[in-house]
Amino acid sequence: MFVDIHCHLDAVKNASEKIALAEKENVSLIVSNSVDIKSMEKNISLSKRFPIVKVALGIHPSEALSMNEKEIEKAFSFMEKNLKKAIAVGETGLDFKHAVTEKRRELQRELFKRHISLALEFNKPVIVHSRNARKECINILSEMNAEKVLLHWFLGSKKLLFEAIENDWLYSIGPSVFENPAVQKFALLSPLKNMALETDSPVLFNGKPAEPQWIPRIAKKIAKLKKTPLKKVETVTTNNAFRLLGLQQKG
Ligand SMILES: [Zn+2]
Known part of the structure; x- marks a missing residue:
């Protein structure tokens, strides 16, 4: 699975x-990430309807740029109230493509740190x-001693990859592996x-x-690149995800 x-x-x-x-394709767990209050509410209601859906609560760093202070505080108190029901904090981080000025970057840093503090407090x-x-995200996570981390859509240098592995964090690879040579190279270099x-x-x-039903195809592509059996990619990546999320596998 x-x-x-x-x-x-x-x-x-x-x-x-x-x-x-996705279920038909053997995808048995989907982590739906949030970007603002509306999406947190929607994800929670989806997770109530579909047992394979788990929720991550957070404010997306790009989304935060168009929110005012009141909206941001409201989103944080929503998170605090609902984090017990969630599986993770996310999507958070930094996006310096969208935040160009130092003022906007500083806002993202501040919110990222608040997300990490919440995650540590709730052990998520x-x-x-x-x-x-990438480098700045990794530095902040390290400074705050974050242990349970997923670097989503990660495409780091060898040095950053090594840091992530040293900290025993996870990185995820997505559909860009089908066509993007840099992602393919990363998939080849980075350990399962x-x-x-x-x-x-x-x-x-x-x-x-x-x-979500594309996941087995992504696994197949990685297996081909790494010249390793598909079953191995399936088992290791699934075990990694369950371990990070603190879930037990059935059967
Ligand atoms: Zn996302």
Whole structure:
């Protein structure tokens, strides 16, 4: 069985249909990440309807840029109230592609640290977005002694990859592995021991929204690149995800 460790089911059209299709493809756990209050509410209600859906609560670093102080505080108190029911804190992190000015970057840093503090307080993993800010994300996580970490859509240098492995964090690989040579190279270099699989659904690939049912295809591609059996990719990435999320596997 497979796990989609990072997607956004609240934003997926016909989510119930897509969840059923994923189950047919042997995807037995989907972690739906949130970006703001509305998406947190939607994800919680999806998780109540579908047992294979687990929720991560957080404010996306790009989303935060268009929120005012009151909205941000409201989102944090919502998180505090509901984190017990969630499986992780996310999606949080830094996005220096969207935050260009120092003021905006400082806001993202401050919110990222608050997310990490919450994750530590509630003993939950933190799911991290690190576009154009990989090194800084890793530095903040290390400084705060975050232990349970997923670096989502990670494409780091050898040095950063080594740091992630040293800390026993996970990194996830998504559909970009189908075509992006840099991601393929990363998949080849990075050990399975710390790898998880994601789709980031419904992000667009070649004009098509990603779906959780793509996970086995992503695993197949990684198996081919690494010249290793598909079953191994499946077992190791699934075990990694369950371990990070503190879940027991059935059967
Ligand atoms: Zn995402």
